[in-house]
Amino acid sequence: MDYQNEFIVAARHELETGASRQLSRRYKKGELVRVRQGVYVDKQHWLGLKPWDRYAATARAVAAENPSAEFCFETAALLWGLQMVGVPSHIHLANASRGHAGARKPSTSAATLDSSGTSGLERIRGYGIYRHYYSTDTVYLRGLRLTGPARTAVDVLARGSFTKGVTLADHAISAARFPSLFMSKAALSAAAEGLASEAKRQRVEHILSFADENSGSAGESLSRAQMHLLGFPAPELQCEFRDAMGFVARTDFFWRDQRVIGEFDGDAKYLRDEYLGGQSTREAVLAEKKREDRLRALGFKVVRWDWATANNPALFRAKLLAAGLTPQRNTLLRTIHPRTRG
Template sequence: METAIVALMEAQGGVASGVQLTALPGVTRHTVDALVRAKVLVRVRRGSFVLGRAFAGATAWERAELQARAVGRSLAADPGGHHALSHESALMMHGLPYFGDDGLVHLVRFDGGRGRHDDTIFVHRPVEVDWLVTVDGLHVVRPALAALQVAALHGAEAGLVCLDGVLHQAETRDRKDTGERQGLAHALVEEDIERALQEGFGTATRVVHEVAQLADGRSESVGESRSRWLLQLLGFGPLLLQFPVDLGDRTVYADLKLGRWAVLIEFDGRIKYGHPDALHTEKLREDALRALGYEVVRLTWGDLVNSRLVRQKILAAIARAEAAARATA
């Protein structure tokens, strides 16, 4: 019996609903309870289970996705479910970046039923059924609406990260397409954004519209989006994204450039420096940029929660850029 349970759950990404488990031959509620006590299964909510070994070895982000998938199997399965995963829980299913996770699984109903919330789930106001798609057998809200839902719930910074991610995914797909399909993915997302803005977000409507205006698919990571938001907040806009610099033998692209000064901003997530050669290459790139008269400011994850430090870094770079400009005038 345990073998059958594990096989089913592995096929579904490490999760299952209680109804699915007790439908297996020879498996009863008592069987499931015994496997929970033995830590073979983790009950994340009544009727929602994750494989114990998957949960134990997961990061916080992976656990959040496992929990969303497990609750989805219980409440948002196709067919039979009357809920759909929404907000950041939907973005997890779409494989998109998100920010603002509050530890809850977010859902909407599409049968007109009322919302509710507890320690595990938050069921929001209903949406029309045509806002839904099916992902891995689960009802899931379309990405653009999910991103704007995050903006309404968690604020502009979180919403910008999410909508940037949705647009970037669309632009990446468009680059792979040719002919009549070229540009189609981005156009469809823009249509969804425009339609979603008509849904109404109550007191968060202004924030949602602000995010829709600022979002840009040229932001390639959560760190870049958060950097852009912080710099806008500190008054260093306008900002130019993926700014091209001709180095003679090649063109490189800086994450951001201050529109009024020769200052480039690079978000440094460290992942790209897994090999020593990568760090050396990046240093040579930065040296070449400085030789052309640009100041380069690198921001890290730690910097993004220290706005005073970021402001000081940017102001110092602006002062150096202005001094250099005067010296060559």
């Protein structure tokens, strides 16, 4: 795919139209956003993008500006489709020269309008460039150069937190959730052998030993990692329940001894068409309530939480304690450095 067609690239526009100042005039009028030097996009389109989509578009704009750019770390992970928690602050590039390594501030901009004194981007996050002194093999994916999937995965696992690493690892090893590129734990362990330090290799192995292909979503993976760090007993994943009327539910988490069922509620469950199955949002919420009533009728306690709670250890701990779960001594926690837990 030619990602230059996604943007108005100044050099190409001038060759095709012969107009050298048309884009700068449109920029000054507030019609265009300059994503990278000489790379423009319609402002209303840019403002309408969600943060993840805007980040990916910024990476493609970098490639439109510099076709030889080689993406790595979190940027490559996003381009491969691996799930992560949070939007990275920078576009990560592999760089063979130590002298050019380091961070650069975001360059995405829009003209300030005289009538309002604003550009429209005040609440829109821009993404800087981080060039890493890192020489590695890259492959092409839809016209972009980036590190291969296994190398990308272990690079991110080696430098991120335990919770974020588990989220990515659960997705990478799941044939159900990542059918086109899923990787075995053995393949990722082999890729980790190429990491520069023993500490990084051990960090990857700790995450891989905890990773579970049965985790159903990024939010569930984040929740399970937080449970581990907080010392709560490990739940069973994706358990099925039935009553006299038949199938009731496949739940996210189940603590059999405590008879507690845990459910992670992502907004997409009620807002995205592919999850609604033809129902309205109201119908989906009512169906979920009936499902929960049937689980409670079987004698189980049901506890629910969302992204905000899963991301906040104190709130999450209080939620699980209120459900009747008790933290245990977590001997494996000693293997995870405090700075890489959250």
